[in-house]
Structures are given as C-alpha cells and as structure tokens.
Amino acid sequence: MPELPEVETLRRDLEDAVIGRRVTGVMLYEPRAVRHPEPEVFVSRLRGKRIVGVDRRGKHLLIALTDGWVWAVHLMLEGQFLYQEATEPFAARTKLAVGLDNGFQLRLRDVVDLAWTALVTARERDALLGLDALGPEPLEPTFTPERFLACLEGRRGMIKPLLMNQKILAGVGNLYADEALFRARIHPERKANTLTDGEKRMLYTALLEVLREALAHRGTSGKRGMYRDLWGRKGGFQDRLRVFRREGEACPGCPGKVELIRVGGRATHYCPSCQLKNPAEVAVQRP
DSSP, X not given: OOOHHHHHHHHHHHHHHHTTOBEEEEEESOGGGEEEXXXXXXXXXXXXXXXXXXXXXXXXXXXXXXXXXXXEEEOTTTOEEEEEETTSOOOTTEEEEEEETTSEEEEEEOTTSOOEEEEEETTXXXXXXXXXXXXXXXXXXXXXXXXHHHHHTTOOSBHHHHHHOTTTSSSOOHHXXXXXXXXXXXXXXXXXXXXXXXXXXXXXXXXHHHHHHHHHTTOOOTTTXXXXXXXXXXXXXXXXXXXXXXXXXXOSSSXXXXXXXXXXXXXXXXXXXXSOSOHHHHHHHOO
C-alpha cells in the first residue's frame, strides 16, 4: 500500500507539474471509483477547474481547485496516479483520465479496483473524507517525542497495530511499521504499556528516520512493483529495506534470520533475536 513517503512523493511531484493547469476534460471509465458525489456530477464539476494547490493528509492526496473545491485521491493497496501525455496509450485498468490544458493527463489506475476519488468543497473536506479523525502527521514539526508519547499514553494494545492505526498516527502502514520497529529493536507484539519511555523515544526516532529516508529515495515499490511516482518510475527505498518481505534472509543486525508472522491480521517481518518479546529479556539485554 502506498504510505506516507509514497503519497508525499506524489504530492511534491504534482506541486511541480500541475499548479496553474486547467482541467479541459474528464474521462471516467469506472464510475465505482468515484466516492462522492454522483459520477456524472463529479465529471461536470471537475471539468474547467484550475489547480491551485496540492496537499496531503495521511495517505490522501488533496488537489485544491478554483471555487473552493478539492479533488481527493486515495490509492489504497495498489493504485497508481500518473502524469502522462494524452497521446500515450492507456494502461489496463485505468479508471479515470483528467485532461489538462498542456496536453497531459492525470490518470488513476488500479489493478485491484480499490483506489477511489472524490470531489468535495474545502469546507466539507475533512468531515466527508474522514480526515478529522486522523492522528498527527509524523513529519510535521509539531510531532515531538512528547506528542508521540502522548499518542501511546494509556494504550494496552500491541505496538504494531497501534502504529498503523490512522486515528493515532496518520500515514504509517505495514511496511514502515515493520522497518521502524526493527530499527528500534522492539518486538511488534509488545504491548504498548510494557514499553519504557526510553523505548518509545527510540521508536519515535526510528520511525522518523525511516520515513525521511524513504521519502528521500522517492518511496518503496516492493517486489510487485506496483507503486510508481507521477512519471511512472519506481521508488528506490526497496533496496534499503532491512526486514520487510525479507523472511528467511539474514538479519542485517545479527547472525539470525528474518521471520514472518501475523500481527493484528497483517504479515509482519521481524528478527526474533534483535526484537525480543519478553520485557524482562529486553531489560537484561539493554540495561
């Protein structure tokens, strides 16, 4: 799933490529991809608008338009949002093509039919898209170690599902939760209330470190390679993953091997030697 680094990469690319461009045509090939309003209304309202800004909230792309409208895109599991010349052939499973006044199109493609789009007013944006329920943005300056500790205060669940809970923290998913927990040497099944403040601070540092590194390398495309940037290029962070989808391979931090388990229903990659589950064992290893 495209997570914070991938969607932020797209946001930055869009900011460079499409600010000031006007929508000249809207070709909707899969009406079910439109979450709001009715597909016919979506097409008629989007046509003729000019792009005035690009924002991101969690995993949502938010394209600001004239007259107070916001065009939202969520790529879900394997969606792609591409900037291509109108003359370029369409890839299979293209759901939407939005023509711009420079001869290019913004195309939404998804082979598993989960990506969606919507057109809302700026005033109703957060309520209709559920953005008002999202937690803080990890890369915002206001996201301090103290705020991270406050996010986990009083929570007794396993730490990995908590990191992925968008109401607690916006934009973090399966991949970056695994990578951050490995760097912090915290077992993904550890209960949050068993973590010391020191461990939580290590996790905060590891999380920001891995998100920033992934963003610097334009995201992660992974083994299936479905994620693409705005121009259809793969990200580069998959070559730097330490545990995610590396089950059976040597751990980069010890002589052990990376293992695969399920935590909270999600495939989870970790090193059982580096990431101990028992807090008493952790205390012995790291006094």
